[in-house]
Amino acid sequence: MTRKYIKLSPLLFLLIVLTAGCGKSSGGGNIIPPPAPGKALLQLPAKDAVCTTGTIVTDSTSAITFTWKAATHADSYDLAVKNLFTGITATQNTTALKLVVTLSRNTPYSWSIISRSKQSTDTGQSNTWKFYSSGPGAAAYAPFPAAITSPVFGASITATAGKVNLTWTGSDVDGDITGYDIYLGTQTNPAKIRSGVTDMFLNDVAVQTGKLYYWIVVTKDSKGNTSNSGIYQFSVK
Structure with a gap:
């Protein structure tokens, strides 16, 4: 049997080698993202x-x-x-x-x-x-406005047995908060539903499905000072 051999020119041989090499992954293609800034x-x-x-x-x-x-x-x-x-x-x-x-x-x-x-x-x-x-002649300061924590503004929540829980946080530089008045309703000027709440939550508040509710927390201190959380709203699914 006569064997036949194909002769390759040096240039063609080099081209084949380079092409084959390009098909192999070098393993260095992963880009590491820059680190995110931390918390001040x-x-x-x-x-x-x-x-x-x-x-x-x-x-x-x-x-x-x-x-x-x-x-x-x-x-x-x-x-x-x-x-x-x-x-x-x-x-x-x-x-x-x-x-x-x-x-x-x-x-x-x-x-x-x-x-x-x-x-x-x-x-x-x-x-x-x-x-x-600080201000001139200020012997006492009103409480900080309460920070609403749940439901947050614009939240859409599901009532459990027709009731929801309300939570907030309050603070005061004088440390003399006496309680919170809670306002809730379907109007933008909601009525007071509870006075003198000493916890920072009010559980089992009755609501209706499909309604949009507005609520406010008023913080009171021992010197008669008050602060208003501002009006928040949430809807009930």
Whole structure:
């Protein structure tokens, strides 16, 4: 038997070798995403306290310094300060670990930090703290507005045997909260359904399926001061 051999030119042989090599995976194709920024740790103004370190700007405003600890993998921060009387939030960005903001005196605020990174679209969210900016002649401060925890605004919930549970959190720099009044109804000015609740929850509240409900928590202290959570709403499936 006569064997036949095909002669390959050096150039064609090299092309075949390179083509075969391209079909093999190098195993290095996985892209590792950049790390997300961490959570900043708040420092000042202190949680649930009266801030007395501000510099008075006018009779009605003070310049208050906010400070926090650096978050991992972050290169800038958004400081969000919310006026708890008006519900308006002001946000400023900085690359530093402190920022001076001019605020109304004798007013409750909450604040938090969002950590950002140029390398990632993810962000880090700090805790949220409340404080009072000190005011002239203030011997006592009203409670902070209650923070509604459940049902949250706009929630659609299922009633159990025609009843739902309401929860919130309250705090006060003077530590003298005496109770909470709860308002609930299908109108935007709901009626009071319970007075002087000493817990931060109210269970087995009767509701109807298919209805939209509005509710408010009013916090009271021993000196007769009050604060209003603002109106929240939820629907019952």
